[in-house]
Amino acid sequence: MSKQLVVLDAATGACCEPLTAAALESGQAETLAAMFKALGDPTRLRLLSMITSAEGGEICVCELTPAFDVSGPTISHHLKVLREAGLIEGDRRGTWVWYRPMPEAMRALATILGTA
Amino acid sequence: MSKQLVVLDAATGACCEPLTAAALESGQAETLAAMFKALGDPTRLRLLSMITSAEGGEICVCELTPAFDVSGPTISHHLKVLREAGLIEGDRRGTWVWYRPMPEAMRALATILGTA
């Protein structure tokens, strides 16, 4: 459907050594910066935290929207940014849309930050 | 000298549970988002990676500037952003300025991302 970042050659080990080990290449830096940028907004960070800590591993948008002071379209926009950064994924199930975290992506970022 | 973010009640454990454990409060989200935002630029991410992976744990600005295609003032600006985010610190030593990473801050972010 829409573009999504892929850092997850992680499996191959091609990506994501801790920063303490080696400096980043220009290309890697760009991909990773896009993911960090997605986390660089308080609303998105709270959204991700609600999704990630949700029971059952997923949460309905209808539960997210009322938790914030911004309008529905704004939440939808932030979710799209997180989606395109590859940090979450969502799908429609009947009337409602449900979102899940993508743990590998978050683990990749954590690894970069040097929790070796 | 200048303001700097402090998340590092980390020592007290007051902060920074993994997102999988609990959703973030509004205040925490704001502080953490500011740190992630600092990482949300390719140039800054590469700067941080060079600083963090430098031998001896620190690096001279004079070694950073020539590695990028942007002008000196721009590098200086990005370093300031990283400094104010609490991710690095630097001091003048004679003619040159040297920068070091602040590992606790990076570890705090990694922990948030759930590498429990």
Place this chain on the structure above:
DNA sequence: CGTCTGTTTAGAGACCTGTCAACCTAAGCT
């Protein structure tokens, strides 16, 4: 004082965040 290193300031242009309005899909009802 003159030079070299690095930071700060000021400003132009691009990008991001939030809102309103329009749209699409699914479900319920006659």
Place this chain on the structure above:
DNA sequence: AGCTTAGGTTGACAGGTCTCTAAACAGACG
């Protein structure tokens, strides 16, 4: 089926923020 209502996303636009450069500034050394 057709009509209506509700949940979410998309598009267009205003206002603020970020990134970058050029020029002026400050600190260290000869």
